[in-house]
Amino acid sequence: MxxxxxxxxxxxxxxxxxxxxxxxxxxxxxxxxxxxxxxxxxxxxxxxxxxxxxxxxxxxxxxxxxxxxxxxxxxxxRAVVFQSGALFDWMTARSNIEFALGCRGVPKAERRRTSDRLLELVGLSGVAERYPYEMSGGMRQRVGVARVLAAEPRxxxxxxxxxxxxxxxxxxxxxxxxxxxxxxxxxxxxxxxxxxxxxxxxxxxxxxxxxxxxxxxxxxxxxxxxxxxxxxxxxxxxxxxxxxxxxxxxxxxxxxxxxxxxxx
Structure with missing residues (x-):
């Protein structure tokens, strides 16, 4: 095309x-x-x-x-960012992003590097190990966006x-x-x-x-x-x-x- x-x-x-x-x-x-x-x-x-x-x-x-x-x-x-962020409550910010990477078949050794890059990209390097309930609404939405980016949608x-x-x-x-x-x-x-x-x-x-x-x-x-x-x-x-x-x-x-x- x-x-x-x-x-x-x-x-x-x-x-x-x-x-x-x-x-x-x-x-x-x-x-x-x-x-x-x-x-x-x-x-x-x-x-x-x-x-x-x-x-x-x-x-x-x-x-x-x-x-x-x-x-x-x-x-x-085609990946969706919902109003609520739709994060997995039992996963940290990093784990939420790495879940999307795993769904794409990204090798485990690469997931950490990629999640670090995406967390830095959305300005959340310092909250990588926090759970959704420990983050503000704005932070949760940033993680949601990073997780969608991890899926590399068009x-x-x-x-x-x-x-x-x-x-x-x-x-x-x-x-x-x-x-x-x-x-x-x-x-x-x-x-x-x-x-x-x-x-x-x-x-x-x-x-x-x-x-x-x-x-x-x-x-x-x-x-x-x-x-x-x-x-x-x-x-x-x-x-x-x-x-x-x-x-x-x-x-x-x-x-x-x-x-x-x-x-x-």
Whole structure:
């Protein structure tokens, strides 16, 4: 496959649960090393779409392919970072990471060196032997990210991984993800409720339609490098996009009749 060929492609993907349409004919592509943010209110289908990409669920209709092949189930090329971190409570930070390495068949002698490198990469060298209950929420999320990196996926699927931490920690983790992305060059699909988070992290932002299960709008983000520069949050383009996306989402949240009246 050439670099120009999309890594992931969704073509008219729909998902229904009982009588409810959660996603309705969603189409998009994900490029290699691209960061895509899915943004929208609760119940708009963001997490469902992430689960379809992960292979945890199958579309009701439509086609979802990864590197040209249909997605038929979970695979090591698509790894998920959950909101809770989803660490093994009985394992230390190092052991959680080395578990992922073992699943890849990395020889035991190499696991220690690799886990040391990944712990250093996420700034946690000093807590390698701590258990999850001994770490803050931000630390647990960093370990979760390191464990996913240990799996060397081609796509990282991140489901609101920083929603449960304070604002300062959250912003630090966002910057860390962009640094790691620059090194690993994995693609990322990031689910969030935060406009600021979406604009800071993503190359493209999709706003999903409230209650309709469709992509209501797409925004391309063009911020100066390095992308993890905290001052990008004050950049005029960041502020412009934040406002434009906010107005789009506000319109989505208004009742249908009110939107029709405003457009008249």
């Amino acid at each position: 050439s670099a120009a060929t999309p890594l992931l492609e969704a073509a008219d993907v729909s998902f229904r649960y009982d009588a409810e349409t959660v996603l309705d004919r969603v189409s998009f592509t994900l490029g290699r090393s691209e960061v895509l943010a899915l943004l929208g209110p609760s119940g708009c289908g963001k997490t469902t779409l992430l689960n379809l990409i992960a292979g945890f669920r199958r579309p009701t209709s439509g086609r979802l392919t990864f590197d040209g092949a249909p997605i038929r189930g979970p695979g090591p090329d 796509v990282m699927l991140m489901d609101e991984p920083f929603a449960a931490v304070d604002v300062q920690t959250r912003e630090g983790l966002q910057e860390e993800v962009l640094r790691l992305h620059a090194e690993a060059r994995s693609s990322i699909v990031f689910v969030t409720h935060s406009i600021e988070e979406a604009v800071f992290l993503a190359d493209r932002v999709f706003v999903l339609e409230r209650g309709g299960g469709r992509i209501a709008a797409e925004f391309r983000v063009d911020l100066p490098g390095p992308r993890w520069n905290a001052l990008n949050r004050l950049h005029p383009e960041f502020l412009r996009l934040r406002e434009e996306i906010y107005l789009t989402m506000t319109d989505q949240l208004r009742p249908d009749a009110e939107r029709r009246h405003a457009a008249a």
